Amino acid sequence: MQKDRKKAALHDLLLAAGVLLAAGVLSLLLRPGGGGAWAVVSVDGQEIARYRLDQDREETIGQGDYNILRIENGAAAVTEANCGDRTCVVMGPISREGETIVCLPHRLLIRVEGGEASGVDAVS
């Protein structure tokens, strides 16, 4: 019995260590890149707008269900939202390529992308 319990504890530890190791490897593979140029906004997987990060602005995304996106000092953040959990507000600000803010209740995703932020805003 005692032996079984020790064995189980060892298995528990190995399991936890395995998951933590996987998390470590994944975060190395997925780590954000350098400074990004665009905040790309998509809803339900469809891109609806992209804003330059080097121009300060504030946009309200959506009507009934809304999130307010503020771009300031090269970083994007959601400053206000009427979703229940407001996780998106806590998540920001983001400025590096690959960083993401999600609002699951509103199916909203804001992601920083790289590339040259040249020319006019490509707002669709």
Add this chain to the structure above:
Amino acid sequence: MEKKSGRAARYALLTALALVLSWLEAALPLPAAPPGVKLGLANLTAVFALYRLSLRDAASISLTRVLLVSLTFGNAYSLAYSLAGGALSLAVMALLKKTGKFSIVGVSVAGGVGHNVGQILVAMGVLGTARLAWYLPALLVSGVLAGAAIGAAGGLVVRRVRL
């Protein structure tokens, strides 16, 4: 007859407890927790039901809780995330428990991780992007920590509570 009503009472008791724990967690979020990270207090009832009752009982208690919590605090999407998380979590826990190779803490750790993985998979489907994998490392770590905490608490409860 006696047995049947006893069972109904146990269900009701555990479901009510799960609801209270869900509410408590929503009312008192963990201080300084990263976004989206929760302890999953209500999973204590799932772990308890899995060990002291049966997988079927654990599943119906979890299902009832998820439905009621989503109706009161959430929306259709939070229902989908919670269902996926709860289902994967229970499936993984039942599987690991069956091997007999893990303690309640290990089983609960796997459940915590399964819960978070299930939720992010549904979120990827809803948002139509695999980019959410970016959150996976944080969710894996928080799943391990929350699962260990719930498992340790669950071990005490399973040993001491007569129901």
